Amino acid sequence: MAGEPVNLNEFQELAKEALAKMYYDFYAGGAEDQYTLKDNVEAFKRITIRPRILVDVSRIDMSTTVLGYNISAPIMIAPTALHKLAHPEGEAATARAAAASKTIMILSTTSSCTVEEVASSCNAVRFFQLYVYKRRDITAALVHRAEKNGYNALVLTVDVPRLGRREADIKNKMIAPRLKNLEGLLSIEVDSNSGSNLEAYAKATMDASLCWKDVEWLRSITNMPILIKGILTREDAIKAAEIGVAGIVVSNHGARQLDYSPATITVLEEVVHAVGGKIPVLFDGGVRRGTDVFKALALGAQAVLIGRPVVFGLAAKGEHGVKRVIQMLKDELELAMALSGCPSVKDINRSHVRTERERLLSML
Numbered sequence: 488m489a490g491e492p493v494n495l496n497e498f499q500e501l502a503k504e505a506l507a508k509m510y511y512d513f514y515a516g517g518a519e520d521q522y523t524l525k526d527n528v529e530a531f532k533r534i535t536i537r538p539r540i541l542v543d544v545s546r547i548d549m550s551t552t553v554l555g556y557n558i559s560a561p562i563m564i565a566p567t568a569l570h571k572l573a574h575p576e577g578e579a580a581t582a583r584a585a586a587a588s589k590t591i592m593i594l595s596t597t598s599s600c601t602v603e604e605v606a607s608s609c610n611a612v613r614f615f616q617l618y619v620y621k622r623r624d625i626t627a628a629l630v631h632r633a634e635k636n637g638y639n640a641l642v643l644t645v646d647v648p649r650l651g652r653r654e655a656d657i658k659n660k661m662i663a664p665r666l667k668n669l670e671g672l673l674s675i676e677v678d679s680n681s682g683s684n685l686e687a688y689a690k691a692t693m694d695a696s697l698c699w700k701d702v703e704w705l706r707s708i709t710n711m712p713i714l715i716k717g718i719l720t721r722e723d724a725i726k727a728a729e730i731g732v733a734g735i736v737v738s739n740h741g742a743r744q745l746d747y748s749p750a751t752i753t754v755l756e757e758v759v760h761a762v763g764g765k766i767p768v769l770f771d772g773g774v775r776r777g778t779d780v781f782k783a784l785a786l787g788a789q790a791v792l793i794g795r796p797v798v799f800g801l802a803a804k805g806e807h808g809v810k811r812v813i814q815m816l817k818d819e820l821e822l823a824m825a826l827s828g829c830p831s832v833k834d835i836n837r838s839h840v841r842t843e844r845e846r847l848l849s850m851l
């Protein structure tokens with residue numbers, strides 16, 4: 488690609504040029520037919536914006552709060568695995584970029600840098616994403632380390648009882664790098680001649696018996712607020728609000744788990760209605776433009792998380808690349824707000840978008 492990237496998709500092109508095929512495929516890929524992977528992005532394109540005019544937009548304020556923490560814009564960093572496959576500085580660079588951008592990074596359990604290394608790389612607000620291992624003692628140790636190292640919330644990922652079938656990883660025989668957070672705690676060697684070593688590793692270690700009552704167990708071992716990541720239905724959203732978690736993330740894991748699960752933006756409103764304002768609803772999946780952020784906020788999300796574009800920014804240009812990715816989205820969101828008559832994020836409301844359902848109903 489010639490010249491500097493001007494949007495997030497161009498960062499993906501740069502990352503493709505920079506990365507070994509096995510790693511690029513791991514980051515970019517989705518499950519099976521990758522139907523949901525495409526639809527996460529395409530579904531945003533089926534929503535149009537209803538701009539309002541003659542509103543004073545000479546000043547735009549994108550700042551907001553999540554769990555009471557101030558951030559410069561409703562754009563956070565989603566937990567994604569193994570940043571050192573993208574860049575030698577790994578999650579430490581991502582965390583510094585998050586801090587410089589005044590936003591929150593959610594560190595993955597399956598990070599290449601440890602909980603402690605990331606904590607000492609910046610003093611910004613950080614959340615910790617938790618996978619629950621069969622070995623509950625190891626899970627508890629991770630939670631305690633996150634708490635001790637100043638992570639401000641726990642994001643419990645609930646959509647990985649098994650790893651999704653990612654065919655590129657199977658073909659590439661994707662490696663399962665040693666997870667630094669588990670060093671000295673768990674050593675499982677996998678060697679899957681038949682396909683993805685990552686999938687084999689996940690099968691050997693992740694606790695597929697995880698269920699609602701385990702949220703109580705988690706609560707009993709930590710004072711950190713707990714958010715549940717991976718909710719796609721009103722039924723589960725109601726349950727989460729009933730058991731009193733601190734928030735939820737509408738997510739299909741970047742379409743890497745269950746193919747033909749819905750594009751997340753198409754179920755956001757259902758979940759928001761079900762929760763009825765009792766707890767904050769965060770959102771991820773397919774956000775590539777400031778207008779996508781705007782649409783998610785209009786449908787009730789408090790903030791969005793960005794997954795792949797952050798890793799692509801890191802792969803292409805390290806910490807600077809992550810900062811650029813976040814800044815590009817912020818610039819696009821700011822412009823979308825100005826052109827839609829929304830001087831602050833609280834001005835963005837349901838009347839500012841027309842969903843595909845509404846378009847179809849209007850034709851009857």
Ligand SMILES: Cc1cc2nc3c(=O)[nH]c(=O)nc-3n(C[C@H](O)[C@H](O)[C@H](O)COP(=O)(O)O)c2cc1C
Pocket residue numbers: 513514515527565566567568595596597616644716738739740741742743771772773774792793794795796798
């Ligand atoms: C390479 C990659 C690794 C991921 N690793 C994790 C993880 O360790 N924990 C987790 O909860 N979600 C993980 N996710 C899912 C993201 O948190 C997020 O839900 C998803 O990437 C959002 O979609 P987007 O990539 O279209 O922005 C991962 C996603 C990708 C692409």
Ligand SMILES: CCCCCCC(=O)C(=O)O
Pocket residue numbers: 568597647650663685688689740743
């Ligand atoms: C090493 C165990 C599985 C890592 C899973 C990371 C992830 O959530 C994803 O790739 O998606």
